[in-house]
Amino acid sequence: QVQLVQSGAEVKKPGASVKVSCKASGYTFTAYYMHWVRQAPGQGLEWMGRINPNSGGTNYAQKFQGRVTMTRDTSISTAYMELTRLTSDDTAVYYCAKNIAVPGAHWFDPWGQGTLVTVSS
């Protein structure tokens, strides 16, 4: 079955960077966009951007432009999301989510289990 397994929780200091991984299995990794979504404690969902695992092309939400980098390693079916210059506002659960198998449809299914990133001095 399709599965996305993310890396473990991280604690970072303000100003640092974090890199979260998302290992995919059960489908052809390069065939579907991978998205990243975050959720601050007690808050709603916020789309950060997406990567085309085939080409490596990315689209980022303007809010994160200049601070986020999404990459992938097709040899191990893994996507990465790196966020730099962290502040306490970046404390959140970060999810990777696979684009569904409908052409042009940016809906997310399934999602990874989430990675809690805590930014604290």
Next chain:
Amino acid sequence: EIVLTQSPATLSLSPGERATLSCRASQSVSGYLAWYQEKPGQAPRLLIYDASNRATGIPARFSGSGSGTDFTLTISSLEPEDFAVYYCQQRSDWPLTFGGGTKVEIK
């Protein structure tokens, strides 16, 4: 960006009752709207996409309707496992955006 406003914020119902959740967009998103269910400690799960299409494995008691700016998620008869938070999401324009969520709680 397109703002999605969900109402009510909280819906208090009993098992077996019908739930009606609303999502309103700040501008037309045509039929490009999805609904997700989120339970505590779990990742969100896709329920409905393109306003009215059930995702794989989603029970028939979940249905979606609407177009343009007004959308509805209906749960025909609440099961105990349906008490959760529900989010809508649009893909009509970038950035992709989510609503603030509706919590369906046990009355």
